[in-house]
Amino acid sequence: MDTGNNSAMTEFILAGLTYWPGLQIPLFLLFLSIYVVTMVGNLSMITLIGVSSHLHTPMYYLLSSLSFIDLCHSTVIIPKMLVNFVSEKNIISYKGCMTQLYFFLIFVIAECHMLAAMAYDRYVAICRPLLYNVIMSNQVCIWLVIGVYIMAFVGATAHTGCMLRVFFCKDNVINHYFCDLNPLLELSCSSIYINEMMVVCLSAFNILTPIVxxxxxxxxxxxxxxxxxxxxxxxxxxxxxxxxxxxxxxFFGSGSFMYLQPSSVSSMEQGKVSSLFYSIIVPMLNPLIYSLRNKDVKVAMKKFIERRIFW
Structure with missing residues (x-):
């Protein structure tokens, strides 16, 4: 990805979640805890599915792919966010901002389509159980995952490519805790019509198509x-x-609130709260939801722990 600077800005300042200095350390500890839980939960899910032979099925193959996406999704945002909580100025370079935006878009788009692929898997398992192994073969699963990442890379490249053409010369304070599309477009001095059309069209495709x-x-x-x-x-x-x-x-409730509303209707303060759910809370909750409510995962976890204890 070309990150050539087409802007008068060489760096941005991230406004973060709050302007209250007294909340910075408590928020740092809170989001550090969330990040640790997210990393441990998703890495555990990937490891458990990898070492448990009875979990080597299409459903759990897709689930391990979702865990990998969640792990990367959180890593793109939270470490920089933690640094900003303990820094005097929440500075991010132009290239760093564009890079964060690019990888954030890859993983958030990938999550949208991965959840749709998992829904299709459940449809086949329940409505076509006798044909499940034929329809959801290993080859089909691999192509589903490849398709998810192709759509993610295409969408992220289109958005970021258009953003690289935007000229930034206004206030360099991004009213958000990471580099996202709408907060960046608010700082533009050039026409953003193409960018706004891209946000509406691709967001509709990447949110509404999986929802349907x-x-x-x-x-x-x-x-x-x-x-x-x-x-x-x-x-x-x-x-x-x-x-x-x-x-x-x-995931889709909070994502739709952020990207499918007209900019005149939504405010960035509400957008920050919405973003917290799909960018930070959901990646933490997914492994907990799928492990605590899944009998096969709980059995595999119990066997894995027993093997480690009696090794």
């Missing part, structure tokens, strides 16, 4: 579950989907 895929999958899933006669069978089918539905609701 997920909703369609769950309409068929719920219809299929309601045809199950036994209460135990219904409960088992619902339990395999409930964790995914919880993760999807929080």
């Amino acid at each position: 895929t997920i909703l369609s999958s769950y309409i068929f899933i719920i219809a299929s579950i309601l045809r199950i006669r036994s209460t135990e069978g219904r409960f088992k089918a619902f339990s395999t989907c409930s964790s995914h539905m919880a993760a999807v609701g929080v």
Whole structure:
């Protein structure tokens, strides 16, 4: 990615979450704890799926891919955020800002489409159980993941390429805790019409398309579950989907609030709160949701711990 500076700015100042000096250390400790939990949770999920042979299925292959995305997603944002909490000035260079924006977009777009791929997997498992191993073969899973990353790289490259053409000459304070699209566009002195159209069109594609895929999958899933006669069978089918539905609701709800509202309607202060959910809270919660609400993961975790204790 070319990060040639097409701007009068050589550096930006990140406004952060709050202007209150007394809250900087408590917030540093809070987000350090969140980052540690996120790293441990997602690394544990990846390791557990890798070493547990009975978890070598398409569902858990996609789940380990989601954990990798969450791990990288958090690492793009939180370490710089922690440094800013204990620094006098929250400075980030122009190139550093564009690089952070690029990788943030890669992983946030990848998460959108990975959640859709996981919903499709659940649809096949519940509505086409006899054909599951054929439809969701290892080759299909690999191509699904490759497709997710292709869309992520294309979207991130398009957004960042347009941002590199923007001329920044206003106040260099970004009203956010990381380099995001809308806060950066507020500082532009040049026309941002193309950028705004790109945000609307690509955000609609990367948010609405996965949402439609997920909703369609769950309409068929719920219809299929309601045809199950036994209460135990219904409960088992619902339990395999409930964790995914919880993760999807929080992630897309907060992401839609940030990117699908007109700039005249949304404020950056509300945007910061919304961003906290999809960029920091969701990557921490995903491994907890999928491990605590998944019987197979809990069994694998128990066996893994027992092997380590009696090694």
